[in-house]
Amino acid sequence: MSANNDIVLRVENLRTYFETDGGIVRAVDGVTFSVKRGKTLALVGESGCGKSVTAYSILRLIQKPGKIISGRIMLHADEQESIDILSLSEKSDELYDIRGGKVSMIFQEPMTALSPVHTVGNQICEAILLHQDVSRARAREIAIKALGDVGIPSPQKRIDIYPHEISGGMRQRVVIAMALVCRPQLLIADEPTTALDVTIQAQIIHLIKERQRDLSMAVMLITHDLGVVAQSADDVAVMYLGRIVEQADIRDLMKTPRHPYTMGLLKSLPSLSNRHKRLPSISGSVPSPAEIPTGCPFHPRCPYCVKGLCDTAAAPELTSLDSKHSVACLRANDSELKL
Ligand SMILES: Nc1ncnc2c1ncn2[C@@H]1O[C@H](COP(=O)(O)OP(=O)(O)O)[C@@H](O)[C@H]1O
Numbered sequence: 001m002s003a004n005n006d007i008v009l010r011v012e013n014l015r016t017y018f019e020t021d022g023g024i025v026r027a028v029d030g031v032t033f034s035v036k037r038g039k040t041l042a043l044v045g046e047s048g049c050g051k052s053v054t055a056y057s058i059l060r061l062i063q064k065p066g067k068i069i070s071g072r073i074m075l076h077a078d079e080q081e082s083i084d085i086l087s088l089s090e091k092s093d094e095l096y097d098i099r100g101g102k103v104s105m106i107f108q109e110p111m112t113a114l115s116p117v118h119t120v121g122n123q124i125c126e127a128i129l130l131h132q133d134v135s136r137a138r139a140r141e142i143a144i145k146a147l148g149d150v151g152i153p154s155p156q157k158r159i160d161i162y163p164h165e166i167s168g169g170m171r172q173r174v175v176i177a178m179a180l181v182c183r184p185q186l187l188i189a190d191e192p193t194t195a196l197d198v199t200i201q202a203q204i205i206h207l208i209k210e211r212q213r214d215l216s217m218a219v220m221l222i223t224h225d226l227g228v229v230a231q232s233a234d235d236v237a238v239m240y241l242g243r244i245v246e247q248a249d250i251r252d253l254m255k256t257p258r259h260p261y262t263m264g265l266l267k268s269l270p271s272l273s274n275r276h277k278r279l280p281s282i283s284g285s286v287p288s289p290a291e292i293p294t295g296c297p298f299h300p301r302c303p304y305c306v307k308g309l310c311d312t313a314a315a316p317e318l319t320s321l322d323s324k325h326s327v328a329c330l331r332a333n334d335s336e337l338k339l
C-alpha cells in the first residue's frame with residue numbers, strides 16, 4: 001500500500017477523555033493527523049491543549065481516570081508491517097516492542113526518564129537489553145557509542161557516572177541517547193527543551209535534527225513554542241482545546257496562517273526589534289476542557305469572532321484549503337483575517 005511508504009504514523013479521530021469529579025475532561029477530542037516517514041511533525045499549542053495526552057495515547061500510556069474513547073492509531077513501522085495500536089492488548093509483546101523500540105518518547109524534564117540510583121551506562125544498557133538480543137558487554141559498547149553520538153565527551157569514562165553528576169543539558173543528551181539506542185522509526189519529543197536554558201535549547205534541537213538525519217527517523221515534536229517549530233519542522237499541527245485547528249507545511253503556516261489562534265501564537269513570537277520580550281497577544285487563557293465553549297471552541301478569545309455565527313454554530317471541522325493546508329475556522333476564507 002503506498003500510504004505505508006510515506007507515512008509512519010496515522011492517528012484518526014482520536015478521543016481521550018478523563019472522567020473526573022468535576023465532569024468529563026475532553027482532553028483530546030477528535031484529532032486526526034499523519035507523521036511522514038523521516039520527517040518532523042510539530043504539534044503546537046498552549047499548555048493544556050491536549051498535546052501530551054495525544055502523545056501518551058499513541059503509546060497507550062493513559063492512566064485512569066483517563067480513557068481512549070475512540071479512534072484509530074496505525075503504526076506503519078516499515079513498508080510491510082502495519083500495527084493497529086489501539087487493538088493491542090495491554091500486556092502484549094507487540095506493545096512492549098513499540099514502546100522504546102519502534103517508537104521512543106522523550107519528556108520535558110530529563111530526570112523523569114532517568115533513575116537517580118543507577119549509572120547512565122546501566123540505564124542505557126537496560127534499554128538496549130530490553131529490545132535487542134545482545135550480550136551485556138556488547139550493550140556497553142553500543143551505549144558508549146550512543147553517548148558519543150549525542151555529543152558527550154569521553155563517553156567511555158562518562159558512562160559510569162550518575163545523572164545528578166551532570167548538567168541538565170547533558171542529562172537531556174543522555175535521555176536522547178537512551179531513546180535512540182534501539183533506532184526507533186518515530187521519536188516523540190514532548191517539550192524536550194522547555195526545562196533547559198535558551199542556548200542549550202538550540203543545541204538540543206540541533207542534536208535531535210542531526211540524529212534524525214543519521215537514523216532516517218520521523219519526529220513528532222511537541223512544543224508550545226512556534227519559534228522552536230520554525231527551526232525544525234516540516235509540517236505543523238496547531239492544537240487548541242483537544243482539537244487540531246490548523247495544519248499545514250511549515251512555510252505555509254508561517255507565511256499565511258488562516259486560523260486566528262495560529263496568528264495569535266505567531267504574533268507572540270519575539271521579533272528582531274523585540275528579541276527578549278514576548279507579547280501576550282492572545283487574550284485570556286485556555287478554558288478547562290471540562291467546559292469547552294459551544295460553537296467554535298476558540299470564539300471567546302478570538303478577535304475575529306462574529307456573534308451569532310462563531311458562538312452558535314457547531315464547532316468548525318478541519319477543512320482543506322489546498323492539498324497542504326487545512327483549517328477549522330468559519331471565517332477562514334475571509335480576507336479580514338490576516339496576520
Ligand atoms: N489525569 C488527568 N486527569 C484529569 N485531567 C487531565 C489529566 N491529565 C491531563 N488532563 C487534562 O487534559 C488537558 C490536556 O492536558 P495535556 O495533554 O497535558 O496538555 P498539554 O500537553 O497540551 O499542555 C488539560 O486540561 C489537563 O488538565
Ligand SMILES: [Mg+2]
Pocket residue numbers: 051052053190191
Ligand atoms: Mg504537555
